[in-house]
Amino acid sequence: MPPIIEVSDLTKEFTRPDVRPGRFAGTRSLFTRARKVTTAVDGISFQIGEGELIGFLGPNGAGKSTTIKMLTGILVPTSGTVTVAGQVPWRDRRRNARSIGAVFGQRTQLWYDLPLRDSFEIIRDLYSMDPATYRTRLGEFTEILDLDEFIDTPVRSLSLGQRMRGDLVAAMLYAPPILYLDEPTVGLDVVAKGKIREFVAEINAGRRTTVILTTHDMDDVERLCRRVVIIDHGKILYEGDVEMLKAQYVTSRDIVVHCTDFDATTITSPFAQVVSADAFKATLRFDPERTAVPKVVHDLTSRYPITDLSVLEPDLEDVIRQLYTERTPNAR
Amino acid sequence: MAELVRTWSVVREDLRASRILLRAGWRAALVYRASFLSAIVGGVALQGTQLLFIGVLLSKFSVIDGWRLNDVAFLFAMRLAAHAFYVVPFGALVMIDYSIQQGEVDRYLLRPAGIYLQVVTRHAPLMALGDALLGFGSLAIFAGQSSVSWTPGKVAFLIAAVIGGGLVETGMQTFLAAFSFRMTSTISLRILADDTITRFSGYPLTMFNRWGFLSLTFVFPMAFIAYLPATMLLGRTDQLPTATWLAAISPCGGLIIFTIGLTFFNWMTRKYNSPGS
Numbered sequence: 114m115p116p117i118i119e120v121s122d123l124t125k126e127f128t129r130p131d132v133r134p135g136r137f138a139g140t141r142s143l144f145t146r147a148r149k150v151t152t153a154v155d156g157i158s159f160q161i162g163e164g165e166l167i168g169f170l171g172p173n174g175a176g177k178s179t180t181i182k183m184l185t186g187i188l189v190p191t192s193g194t195v196t197v198a199g200q201v202p203w204r205d206r207r208r209n210a211r212s213i214g215a216v217f218g219q220r221t222q223l224w225y226d227l228p229l230r231d232s233f234e235i236i237r238d239l240y241s242m243d244p245a246t247y248r249t250r251l252g253e254f255t256e257i258l259d260l261d262e263f264i265d266t267p268v269r270s271l272s273l274g275q276r277m278r279g280d281l282v283a284a285m286l287y288a289p290p291i292l293y294l295d296e297p298t299v300g301l302d303v304v305a306k307g308k309i310r311e312f313v314a315e316i317n318a319g320r321r322t323t324v325i326l327t328t329h330d331m332d333d334v335e336r337l338c339r340r341v342v343i344i345d346h347g348k349i350l351y352e353g354d355v356e357m358l359k360a361q362y363v364t365s366r367d368i369v370v371h372c373t374d375f376d377a378t379t380i381t382s383p384f385a386q387v388v389s390a391d392a393f394k395a396t397l398r399f400d401p402e403r404t405a406v407p408k409v410v411h412d413l414t415s416r417y418p419i420t421d422l423s424v425l426e427p428d429l430e431d432v433i434r435q436l437y438t439e440r441t442p443n444a445r
Numbered sequence: 446m447a448e449l450v451r452t453w454s455v456v457r458e459d460l461r462a463s464r465i466l467l468r469a470g471w472r473a474a475l476v477y478r479a480s481f482l483s484a485i486v487g488g489v490a491l492q493g494t495q496l497l498f499i500g501v502l503l504s505k506f507s508v509i510d511g512w513r514l515n516d517v518a519f520l521f522a523m524r525l526a527a528h529a530f531y532v533v534p535f536g537a538l539v540m541i542d543y544s545i546q547q548g549e550v551d552r553y554l555l556r557p558a559g560i561y562l563q564v565v566t567r568h569a570p571l572m573a574l575g576d577a578l579l580g581f582g583s584l585a586i587f588a589g590q591s592s593v594s595w596t597p598g599k600v601a602f603l604i605a606a607v608i609g610g611g612l613v614e615t616g617m618q619t620f621l622a623a624f625s626f627r628m629t630s631t632i633s634l635r636i637l638a639d640d641t642i643t644r645f646s647g648y649p650l651t652m653f654n655r656w657g658f659l660s661l662t663f664v665f666p667m668a669f670i671a672y673l674p675a676t677m678l679l680g681r682t683d684q685l686p687t688a689t690w691l692a693a694i695s696p697c698g699g700l701i702i703f704t705i706g707l708t709f710f711n712w713m714t715r716k717y718n719s720p721g722s
Contacts, residue, residue: 127718182551182719185555186554186555187551187555187717187719188717188718188719189715203715207458207557208557210554210556211557215555217551220549220551220552222552222555224469224473225473226473226476227472227473231469231472235465235466235469238465239462239466239556239558240557267476
C-alpha cells in the first residue's frame, strides 16, 4: 500500500503570555513579555497507506486534534513536514481541500439556517460536480444513511445524529480520496452510531477512501480499524495492528464460570487465580502464554458441574487504559 | 507568466465561489422575514440620524471651512455612498472575531475558496441595505444640488471615487480585522475606526490643522474616502496642503489600501490557532 499521508518530525507549539497567578494577574498579563510555550505535538512521524482505515487515539489533550488540523491544513506546523496526496496541506490549501473531506464531531460544516439539501447543493457547486454524478452519489448516500426523512429540514432543527449523518455526506459528496473523522460518534445513540460505522466501512471498503478516525469510542476502533496510532503528550505511544496491541498488553485472560448446584466461591484451579466470586459466579484469571485456554476449561468442567462458561476476549479499552497509565517513557 | 495564469485562475475560482456563497447567505437571511425587514429599517434609521445631525449643524453654521451647505451635503453623501460600498459587499467582516473564536475559520480553511471571501460572504449584511438606500439616494439628490458642473468625465470620476472610497474603508477594516488571527478580538479597534470615519470623513478635513490633515491622509487615510475626490470635483484643490495630483488620483487610493489590507489579512491567516475541540 503506497503511503498517501507522510508525516515526519511533526511539531506544533502554541505560545501564550506566561502569567503567574496572584494579585492583578489580568492586568499584568497585558504587560508581561514572558511567554509560555506548550508543545501540543512533539516530533511525531508516521505514514498512512492508500485505502487504509486508521484509528488515531489518545486521551483528551494528547494532540490528536492538533495533528488532524495540521494534516487538513487548518494549522501550520511549527516544524516538521506533512504531505497529503503529494501536497503540503497548509501551503497548497485549495488543492488539498479538494482531496480531503473532514467531519469534526463538535462543529458542523453545513449551512445552519438552510435545509440539508441546500447545503449539499452548495457543496456540489463549490466543488464543480456534474449534476448526474451528484444525483447518483446523493441517492446512494441517502439510502445508506436514511436521510430521506430529514433532507429537507433546516440544519438547525436536526438532531445531533441526523446532523452528523448530513456532515458525513457533505464531506464525501465530491468523493475525496481521504476522509478525516474527528470523533464522529460522540454523543450519538446506538442506531446513529451504527449507521455512521456502516457508512464509514462502506466508503473505505467499497470506494477505497483512506479514513483517519479519531475517537474515544473503542467500539468504533474495534469495528472499523485494523491499525491504530496512539498518542499522548504529543508523542506516539504505539503504532501498529490492533490485535498485536492486545497481544502485547493483555498478559492475562479471564474465564467466567456460572453454576447453580454448588457454591461458586469454593472454586479453585491450579492453572488460574480466582479474582472474584459469589454464590453463582466466579471469575478466574490465567496467563495464556503459560496455560492454553482448553487446558483451563477442561480442568474446571471436569471438576465442577458448571452450567455456563465464557472466555472473555481482551478488551481494547482496558488495553488503552493500561497504555495511558504506563505512559511509556520511550515514547517517540 | 505561469504565476499570472495561476493568479487569474484563483480569482476566477473565487468569483464563482463568491456567487455561490452570497446566494447561500441571502437565502439564509430571507428565512427570517421579520428580521430581514427590521434590519433594513434599522440601517436607514441609523444612517438617517447622521443626516439629521448634519442638517442641524448646517442650520447653525451655514459654512464649514469655507464650504457652503450644498457642497458639504454632497461631500457627506459621497461618504455615505462609499460606506455603502463597504458594508454591502464586505459588511460580514464585522463577525471576524466570532468566526475565529467559534472555530468557523476551520471550515473556511477546508473549502476550496479564499478565506477572506468566505468571511465576507458568511452572512448577508441586511442592515447594509439601509446604508445603500440612504447612501445612493442622498448622493443622487445632493450631487445635483452641489456646485459641480457635471460632465460625463466628472460622473465617471464620481463613480470611481465612491468605489475607491468604499475600498479605502474596506481596506482599513480588513487590515484591523487581520489582527484577530493573533489577538482573537479586534472589535474595539474596528469600532474606533468606524466611529472616527463616521464622525469626520463627511466633512472638509482641512478644518483640522496641517498635521491633522496629513495624518488623516497618510496614517489613517480616511481623506481618500470622500474629501480628496470631492475637492477635485468641486474645484477646491487649492485648499489642500498636499499636491493636487493626490486628489486627482484619489480614487486609486482605495485599490492600494484594499490590496495592502487583503495581503496583510491573508498573511495573518497563517497565525490562526484553531480553538480546541
